[in-house]
Every structure is written in structure tokens, then in C-alpha cells.
Amino acid sequence: MEPVYPKKNVKLLKVIKNRTINDNYYVLEIQADHNVNDILPGQFVSLLVEDTRNVFLRRPISIYDVHPERNSIDLLIQIVGEGTRLLSYLKPDDTVDVLYPLGKSYSILESEKKALLIGGGVGVAPLLYLAKKLKANNVDVHILLGGRGAKNIIETENFKQYGKLYISTEDASVGEKGFVTQHPVLQYADFDRIYTCGPDAMMRAVASIAAKNNIDCEVSLENMMACGIGACLCCVTPTESGHQCVCTDGPVFNTKVLQWN
Amino acid sequence: MEPVYPKKNVKLLKVIKNRTINDNYYVLEIQADHNVNDILPGQFVSLLVEDTRNVFLRRPISIYDVHPERNSIDLLIQIVGEGTRLLSYLKPDDTVDVLYPLGKSYSILESEKKALLIGGGVGVAPLLYLAKKLKANNVDVHILLGGRGAKNIIETENFKQYGKLYISTEDASVGEKGFVTQHPVLQYADFDRIYTCGPDAMMRAVASIAAKNNIDCEVSLENMMACGIGACLCCVTPTESGHQCVCTDGPVFNTKVLQWN
Amino acid sequence: MNTAVKIGSLEFKNPVMTASGTFGYGPEFEDFIDINRLGGIVVKGTTLHHREGNAYPRMAETSSGMLNAVGLQNKGVDVFCNEIYHKIKHYDTNIFVNVSGSTVEEYVETAERINELEYISGIELNISCPNVKEGGMAFGTSCPSAIAVTHAVREVYKKTMVVKLSPNVTNIVDIAKAVQDVGADGVSLINTLLAMAINAETRKSVLSTITGGLSGPAIKPIALRMVWQVAQAVDIPIMGIGGIMNATDAIEFMLAGATTIQVGTANFIDPTVSMKIVDGIEDYMIRHKIGDINDLIGGMLV
């Protein structure tokens, strides 16, 4: 059953907080203008970086967390280029032009089921709010975070609130050594669903392990987006029913519909 | 005799101060990187407004004052569009990319001579440093500032240091009522030279009065500039020897060489 | 204050339209704006058969612009007529269908199907898509082929037909005159400029198709020049397109000679921008004491 998605909006919203995690990551908290309770995990926003020569289009960013108590949303952002760098300069009380909430969400397992969330790098972003919602639904939540090294493993305290946490790094600087797909937790393939977000290669590897073990798997895809609302058809991914838009048919897809081979 | 102009340079310089005059005008003080004593009155700088979509080229701004004691220069800027607005946000310790010093200067009268300086609106900018240099050369300096109304008459205290000050406004809110060309000081046409800078129509009117009274007259022209250094040939003005570049042959011209009819 | 303009006998409540391929079919924008306040919309490029379009990646950002290589992805004219049409036919605005094809026959068949739809005001014949291997821009870059397809479609399509011209030509005026002569009710210009982006770090072409179409404010000065040139040379109305981001840009196109304007890429940056342009044009008219918007058309002072 399709969940009910809130109406989309575009608005100048106030920045409440800009928390620096390290040189590469920061969390923007933004004052929403409508009820954040109806936002679903996996949805994203698209931020305008105003009046710059080379950052012309909006920048899609997952919704990292929502705070119903102050009706705000958190965005976890990695600095990778000009746009994410310019957004990192935002200060409390600055405004930012936000198009939101966009996209389809992860689907929430029924209670008592067992979920594994696998995040790589900044791909952890949509998983925190998902973990929160899963836990609220009494799902048994396991979270595996992976990255190149310790400085790519972020926000662990935050994730620990909602499930059992596992870590792997390629350089073994924290957690198990290797790729997330080599982590022992994946050997006990007794999960009802794997949710994942991260680099493309990682998600494909996770999806293939899930498929091998007959586990349902949902991924959140990244993609170059121009509009974010299904109008431009730039952000397609090949699926069993042809090219679909990552911004409106996704970003979350069940891997069984993706043509990934 | 051609004066000796300092070498041009392009440098990121530090903002020392940004003094707001009113909603429309501000003065930026900038730390120079070479001896400001060799800068001549009438020369200008060209400021880069970095990474914006619609402000692509540099913005030419006259040198309003120089402070040898701290080797800095002042720029008096009127907010008229995007570029001058963005520059108004500069704060102390910010840097700004400055191409300077550019252009030809006003020529300094010999001592004991009598000079009238006529500035309209932000056209007063190059006249302060000129007045300072004239006074230092023992010239008898008279300064007439004009504008639409009182809020366009700025920096009078600063000008008063260097000569006798006259004011005229179109709405009579301060000084004499009318255009600068109607001001009584112009009736006593006993000046050895008139120096002027302001709106085109004003400078032409002043020039024609000067011509009628056989007074030497130097104007500082405004013009759309792309390079500021004589390379693009965009900023021409018709003169007796053909099209000349306002950025390198000017901005100061003796009106007798201009084809103004 | 009159803001209504006409193309042939078709009236637009105001000159503000949205450009094909940048506005979906309309519903995509219903959360943001009241589509009925627009002068018109041009829906996504439609072909006889379903098309999957080009492979990903299809988009690249450039200085003040973007490249796209969508390649006319659409479900084909039958799905349009049987499904999509019924979701949008109630809009109280002019709906144009942007029609494309690989052969003259495909154009004609598609136009015939659209001709049956009561609530479609007209078609925009797209002879300028730079992102398809066959047809598309090939028709729009020579007079004989532009004439062939325009003439053939004119035979079967009875309502308003505008032809969308390619800027990738030596002389856009010749093409405009040619399609006027075979019965176009108007011309729309410009489509995107053929362009390209390379990623220096990976040394790869950014688009799967290598080349794509450039749109956005970067191309506005070229579009404005072409609208002005064509306006000097033809008698039929012009829909001006290319980098329009705000009401000021829209007015510039009208001064250059456009009767309506289409907002394209700007819809991606601000999905409400078309409403701001409708309002901004009215503000301009008040400020400049212009009672009838038709006085702006071609009103540039030389």
C-alpha cells in the first residue's frame, strides 16, 4: 500500500543550528513550516544555493532526522564540492530555500520483524530517521555503518539509540576490517529486510547478498537531479518497467525492480 | 608632462573598515600592498565580486582617499545594483580582489592658483583625494557638491578640511536650490581650472560653462568597463584623436579633447 | 489593464507559458502553483511510439546553465490521449502538445491523434530536439526538411500549430520564414543549443550521449537575438524561450518581439517561478503605465 505523502512545498526556511561533525560533515537543523510528523523516512529535500556561477541547480539532501517537538528537520551533509561547501557556511537565523519533502520513503517492517540497515559514508543520512521509525514500530533494528576509515564513521551515538550498532572500515581504524559486505553480521542472514544507502558499488554488493539469501532489500539511490519533482526526466534509473525517476519513483527502490546487471 | 603612474597589480587585499554613510552609500577602507603615496587623484581600482551569476565582470571604483599612515585606501561606493550591494556586505578582515591603481589622474594646479571642484552624487568620490593634493600644493580650493536632495549630499565634513564648501540640491533641502550649474559660485568665473565628476549631463553642462568662460576643465568619465587595463577596447569615448579608452587614456580627460557635441 | 495576447485566433490570458520538457504534464507542479493562472503550458515532447530516452547520465550542470540529454522519453501518443490527457484537460489554460518524430509520417500520425483532443489548444512541432539520433533537430536545421514536416502536419492538424525552431543554425530567419510560408501559425524559439561537458578528473564525457542541449540563463542573450531577428522578418507571432528566470527577462523577450514567453529551466530552480513572472509582468505594466501588454511586443527602442 502506498503511504500518504505530504504535499510538496518550496519555502525560505530558517536555519536553527549548524553543527560541525568534522572537516567533511555537518548537520543543518532547519525550521520546517508545516507538520514534520508526516515526513517519511527516505524522503529528501532540495536546497537552493543562491546566485553562484557554477552551482546552478538545487542540491538534493536526505532528511536525516525530524524533531516534532520543535517542528524541525536535520540534514546531514558531506562537503564534496562547491554547493555543499557553500551550504556549510549557513548560520543560525540565516534562511535557505528548501523544496520539500520529496521522493518515496522506505517501507516500514511490521513489528517484531528483524531489520538490517547498512550505510556507507554519507549514505547513513536517510537511515537514522528510518531506524527511529522502525524502533517505534517495535522492529528489531541492527545497523551496520561502513567507511574508508574512522573519520567516515560518524554519528554512532545517535544511531545507537535505535538499534544494535556494527562498524566496519576498510583500513580497520575502527570496527571490523573490510567492506560492509564482509562484516560478520551479514553472515547471519536472518533479516526480514535489508535497507541500505551508500556508494553505488556498495549498494549493489549488498543487494546481491540479499538476493542470494532471499532477503527483501530496499536501496536509496543517488542521481544527478535537475528538478527533484519528476518534471525533467533527467534522474532516471533502469527498472523492470523502464526508466523511472529517482526523484519521484524513488529515491528508495526495492532492488527487485532495478535492472542492476 | 605625464605623471609617473605606479605599476598595476591584482591582489587579494584585506578590508580594514566598512563605514555606512546611509542606506545608499558606504566607505570601504582597504589595506594596500604597496606604497599608496604614489597613487594619484582620479585613479581607480577595480573590484571583483566573486562567484555570482550576474555580476561577472569587475566593478570600477574611484579612489576616494589614501591614508599613507596605515598604507590604506578608501573607496566611497553607492549601492546601485547587485555588485555594489554585494560589496557592501564586506566586513573588516574579509578579503577582496583588487586590481589597482588604474587610469590617468587629474592634473594638479600650480600653487596659488584657484580651483573649483564640482561633484554630483557619488561623483564626489575622486574629488576628495584631489582636494587634499591641491591643498597640499597650496591651491585655493573651492568645492561644490550637488545632488537631488539632502541625502545625496554626503561627506561634507571630510571635504571641508580641504577647501571652501558650497552645496546645491534640486529640492533645496540643503544649500542652494537647483542644479550645480545654477549655483552662484559659478557666476564668479575666476577659476583657473574646474574639476568635475558626476552624472554625464551635469559634467557636460559644467564643461560648457567652463568653455564659455575660457576655464580649463577636467572631467572624470564613467563607462562600462570589461578589463580596466586597455585590453578590451570596450570603454571608449570619442575624442579629437578618435576613440580613446576611458580606463587607460582616462577616466580623467580635459574636456577640450572630448567630442561632446 | 489588458494582459491577454493572441496567436492566430487563440487567446492567452497572459503571455506566460511553460516550456516543453521542463514542466512535465502539469500535475507535477500542482502542489506549488495554480496552473490556471498561466497563459499556457506546453507538455513534454510526445512521439508516436513509447520512447525510453537516453541512458543515464542525462544531465550536467554548467555555468549559469545545464545540459540535458533526455532524448524525448515519453509513453507515446496513445498513452497521452488515453490517460494523461484526462488528468489535465480540465486546466483552464491553453495546453499545447510538443510533437516530435523520427520521420514525417510519425509527426503526421501523432498530430492526427492530438487533433482529436478537444481541450488541447494546439501543437508545438518540435523540429529542434538535439538529443535524438533520428529526426528531431535534423528537421529543423535545413529549410527543405523544415518545410516538408511543417507542410505535412499542417494538412492534418486543424488548430493552432507553432513550430519550435533550433538555434543550431546559420540563419534562423530563413527557417522561420520557410515554416511561415507553409502555414505555421507561429514559431517558438529557441530550443537548446548543442553542447557538451567533460569531467577532467575522470576524463569522461559527462553525458551518456556525449553531447546534449544547453539551456538556462547562459543562453538568454543568444535566444533574445534570435527572437529579435525573427521578429523583424516574419508576420506570425513568436513564443520566446531561452533562459527566462524572472519577469524582467520575460519583458526583454517581449520587447524583442515575442508575443508569449515560455519558462523552461527556471521551473527546476523555483517551481513557483511562473507565477512570479505573471505577477512581475503586471507590476512592470503598472510601473511603466502600460495599459495593454500588446504594446510591449516588439517595443524595443532602437
Added chain:
Amino acid sequence: MNTAVKIGSLEFKNPVMTASGTFGYGPEFEDFIDINRLGGIVVKGTTLHHREGNAYPRMAETSSGMLNAVGLQNKGVDVFCNEIYHKIKHYDTNIFVNVSGSTVEEYVETAERINELEYISGIELNISCPNVKEGGMAFGTSCPSAIAVTHAVREVYKKTMVVKLSPNVTNIVDIAKAVQDVGADGVSLINTLLAMAINAETRKSVLSTITGGLSGPAIKPIALRMVWQVAQAVDIPIMGIGGIMNATDAIEFMLAGATTIQVGTANFIDPTVSMKIVDGIEDYMIRHKIGDINDLIGGMLV
């Protein structure tokens, strides 16, 4: 590390040149850079007779670009040979003279005069200036006229001759091939795109000439596409031009197939930019372990 490239038998110490009309004659930049570090410079468009150029205003700013309508203001070839040449002939870099004319005869006579100058490495035949009433772009927008002028100049000019192509054409490849066939040693592209700006408040055209030439980063994707298309089709080397602002842009042009690159409008924004590009290309080569810059030319991975 080898950064030297060749056009015919002419060697350039590195591929970085400055574009005609954006670098004066060189002395304008002596306060800022060491001109001898450049691969070459192309001096201002030179004609047989003195030209005053177009009336002011000649410049307009656009999104990520600018329009100019200078119209080949220059003092004529005699003043160039007798005065300017002597101020720049000592530069230890390749000096190209950009030659323009209203008739084939004028091109030929001008080229003959330049042919006598020992320290001029070559000419760049400008058949693409959009800002003159006669000649200029008219020669560069059709094959027969491009052939006529290139052929005639080739007869009298013995050193390196590159032909500067106009982007305002349907098919730049045809023109490139045509001039190759009549003896061009290389082609340079692109010149500016014909464009226009209007001031909505005054309702006037911004330029005295109404239309002008668009340059700057706005046009880079179009220039890159044309360089790539021409590189696929001709055997002679290409000088890539259009919106190059930094070393990354320069490398993109080389990957697309350019042997040298010319920096134009960027010189106005940062008069030292050409040095930064020379340095930046070396940094890139080190980072990407490229021993010979010639390996970059046409090295885009498809």
C-alpha cells in the same frame, strides 16, 4: 615532463595562449605576468586600414558572460608593423596576428604585410567577427566564402596560418574541413556567438549595434562541443577557445581534441589567469602522472 605542443612545424612551449581582442598586444599585461611563459599570444584583430570600431556602448554583462561589439577597432596594419610590432617582437613566445578584412583583397594585403615580419609566428585568419557590417563573420558562415579567403591568403602567407571559425553556423565541421582542404595549418574555435541584450527599464538595446558577440563561461559547453566535433573530422590541429577560466577548463578542451587553448574573457576578470592555467596544467599532469601533454589531446574516454 613535456608540455610542448606543435601546430605544423611550429612549436609552443606549452598549450596556453591568449585570445585575440582580450589581451591587447601584450604590453597591457606586462605589469601582471611574464608573457614569455605563455605558449603564444594572439594580438588584437588587425585590418588593412585604421578602424574606429563601433560606437559606445560596446559591452554588456550577461549571466556568466559578456557581450562585446568592439568592431575591430585598430590602427591598421601599417601602424602595427611600424610601431606596435617593435614593442612586442622581443617576446619569447609565439605571436599570432589576428587578421580581418571587408574583402578578400584586404585580407590578402594585410597578410602580405604581416608575412614580412620576422618575429611573428603566424596569422589567425578571422572569418568570424560578428561585430562588423562587412566581411568578418560573413566569410566564416559559408563554405565557398571561407574557402575563397583562406585560399587567397594561403597563396601569400608562408608561415603558420590558422583559421578562426564562427560558431554561428549549422555545421562547423564542414567549414573546418573546407579550410583544411585549402591549406590551413590549423583552426581556432570558437569566436563569439551572436547575441543581444535589452534593458527592460529603458526599453533600449544595451549595445549601440543591437547585437554583439557573447563570450565567457556561458558559452564553454558550446565551444567544447564544437572542438570535439571538429577534432573528429579534421587532421589539422585545433586551438580551443571559449569560456576557459581555469586549468580544468583548459584540460577539458584538450581532452576534446584541442592542441592549444586560448584564454579570452577570463583575462579581464583576472589578468594573471593565464599563468595560473600554465601552472595548473602542470599540476594536473603531475597528479595524473602524464609525462607528455600530447597524450591529453583528444584523450576523452568515451
